[in-house]
Amino acid sequence: MNGMAPLAVDRSKARGPGADEATPAGGARVVGVILKAFPRLSETFILREILALEARGLELHLFALRDPREAAIHDDVGRVRAEVHYLPDALGMTWPRFLTSAVRLGRTRRGAFGPALRFALSRSVSERRFATLKRFLQAVYLVDRSLPGTGVSHLHAHFGHDPTSVAFFAAWLSGRDYSFSAHAKDVYAQDPAWLREKIARARFVVTCTEYNRQYLQTLAGPGACVLRAYHGIDATRFEPRPAGDGPSRPTTILSVGRLVPKKGFLTLVRALRRLADRAVPFRCLIVGEGPLRRALASEIASLGLQDRVEIAAPMPHRRLLDRFREADVFTLACEVQEDGDRDGIPNVIVEAMAMGIPVVATRVSGIPECVEDGVTGYLVTEKDPEALAERIARLAADRNLAARLGSAGRLKVEREFDAARAIDVIERALREALGGVAGEPREERHAARA
Numbered sequence: 001m002n003g004m005a006p007l008a009v010d011r012s013k014a015r016g017p018g019a020d021e022a023t024p025a026g027g028a029r030v031v032g033v034i035l036k037a038f039p040r041l042s043e044t045f046i047l048r049e050i051l052a053l054e055a056r057g058l059e060l061h062l063f064a065l066r067d068p069r070e071a072a073i074h075d076d077v078g079r080v081r082a083e084v085h086y087l088p089d090a091l092g093m094t095w096p097r098f099l100t101s102a103v104r105l106g107r108t109r110r111g112a113f114g115p116a117l118r119f120a121l122s123r124s125v126s127e128r129r130f131a132t133l134k135r136f137l138q139a140v141y142l143v144d145r146s147l148p149g150t151g152v153s154h155l156h157a158h159f160g161h162d163p164t165s166v167a168f169f170a171a172w173l174s175g176r177d178y179s180f181s182a183h184a185k186d187v188y189a190q191d192p193a194w195l196r197e198k199i200a201r202a203r204f205v206v207t208c209t210e211y212n213r214q215y216l217q218t219l220a221g222p223g224a225c226v227l228r229a230y231h232g233i234d235a236t237r238f239e240p241r242p243a244g245d246g247p248s249r250p251t252t253i254l255s256v257g258r259l260v261p262k263k264g265f266l267t268l269v270r271a272l273r274r275l276a277d278r279a280v281p282f283r284c285l286i287v288g289e290g291p292l293r294r295a296l297a298s299e300i301a302s303l304g305l306q307d308r309v310e311i312a313a314p315m316p317h318r319r320l321l322d323r324f325r326e327a328d329v330f331t332l333a334c335e336v337q338e339d340g341d342r343d344g345i346p347n348v349i350v351e352a353m354a355m356g357i358p359v360v361a362t363r364v365s366g367i368p369e370c371v372e373d374g375v376t377g378y379l380v381t382e383k384d385p386e387a388l389a390e391r392i393a394r395l396a397a398d399r400n401l402a403a404r405l406g407s408a409g410r411l412k413v414e415r416e417f418d419a420a421r422a423i424d425v426i427e428r429a430l431r432e433a434l435g436g437v438a439g440e441p442r443e444e445r446h447a448a449r450a
Contacts, residue, residue, distance in 0.1 A: 029434040032152035038064040045231040052423045101144035139169030160186035188340035209366025232419035240356030250281040251396035254327035256348040259290030264333030273303040274389035331360040335382040353409030376409035
């Protein structure tokens, strides 16, 4: 499948309300995976997890809150066997369908519907936002129109904000269990009380760093089941880059990520100006798109770096691997935002290490769990362009040092960030959930806490 081809999926919005609830032929139980959007070029870890779980025999059904319709998609999207259903996102045009589903569930699931609706209304009023009520309505639609006939007996959401809000209400309304994966912004930039409630009602929560796991466990209390599973990669698909061409070649610096404040790209560009002032020969490629693109381009121009720094649009993974192979240093200057938003362990850092590229990053969130300062790369304080420039310059001046750190990084990935190990944790938890009894106990638990 060509990486730029449109995704061939069933974009039908719903199944009939009278569809059979029975499990598929053979009696296999299905995990309903709720996603904010699918497919997304920036969420390779979700795609890898879906493919790995399918390869291990789990049957999945995907429910996305919206279709991103990105111009470029990963080649591996074509390997996903699961059917994809898109829930209506714009309520105005589909209001009659939401109302019909609400009336039907209000009649057939009366014991759950009233308390769940009151909870959603209460949260929306306290937040002075429509968001929670909207997710409740999407859950109503999901339970009434999309779940019947799928065989889904357990719901699992990716990201602890909107998708988990839908899973929270869908579980309440249908009597199913749910679980969710928490990552970065969805952990630190939402109301802690709301997140605590979601954890309390979930069968389990899985998160991608030990830093996150400790925070979530403390937030929820000892009774919650919070698991850590690094996103991980298949290291065999990342061949270490060949040795550099020698000290006379300009150092090639690579950075990849959404062009948003928490990635620290403005700090990186200011560090690059310091490298230029030190007469360090370099070129830098920044791969990404986002709201900061114009400001970043303006900063590059104002610092006179147009001839050395290029911003490239997001690209399919096979093309991005070519950019990794050309890089001598990978850097990402992540930082914590005022609202608490921050990264976990960006996957591109793990991928760079798997390619044997030395990494310069910041001491933010879970990054030190992956990048060991002076062992597999360098860590600096966030928002410090001088320190960032100094570490990059050190690697540029000493190719043997860069090679040693890169080799150590590759070994670290093989040892601790193997995708199979992470999938073991998630698969075991999901299989235990599928083996449990779905139904009235979960509904009663919601009702008791309403």
